[in-house]
Amino acid sequence: MKNLKKVLLSMMIFVAVFAVAACSGGDIGRVHDDFIDAGYNSYEPKNYIPRNFDLDKYLGDTTSTEDDDDEESSDVISTNAALLPVDRMSLELRALILNQHDIVDEAFEDETGLTIDTTIELDTIEDLNYNVYMYGDFVEINDEDVDSKTAVIIEFPSEAYAREVLEVSQIIQDQLDGFDKEDHINGGLLLLIPEARMAFYDEIVEIFNKSEE
DSSP states (O other): OHHHHHHHHHHHHHHHHHHHHHTOTTOHHHHHHHHHHTTOEEEOOOOHHHHHOOHHHHTTOTTSOSTTOOTTTTTOOOSSTTTHHHHHHHHHHHHHHHHTTTOOOOHHHHHHSOOOOTTOOOSSOOSOOOEEEEEESSSOTTOTTSOOOEEEEEEOSSHHHHHHHHHHOHHHHHHTTTSOGGGGEETTEEEEOOGGGGGGHHHHHHHHTGGGO
């Protein structure tokens, strides 16, 4: 009987944990499923800037490995208009992170003509850490002339991280100017819709937020 009670208790704990996890609206898995169910195709674009950002190297840690030090790709800026804001956001966040260590990074200014606010103190963001997902009703993601539905989703490690990006990034603020920012945050996920695809805005936002219902 005691063993049976232990089994039942374990099952109850498992169900409770599962229920809590299921309530997390920021799960890319469920948002992914919602876009696929709506007839979208899924892509996982390459984003070199966070992958090649090694804070230890910038701080002079000579024990860091050299394998990821790809000078030709560390500052690669996408030629795809849908992904350009993500790369510019990367450079901006990198500059803000390095500024916390009194290191000047001019790549963001060189690329955009904008300057970072050196008075910003980051609370959550300590490193570049995110994944990028792209959804669309087209086959080739490089065809800019197709009048397609396009959603770019940035998956951050936490909602706190995502909200701090929203708070400090000029690039993201500009992308969401005039829109309800809460429609673009789902847990640790941040939604961007290319300017040329705004005809499908309502549909994309509805799918993105479906997992919060």
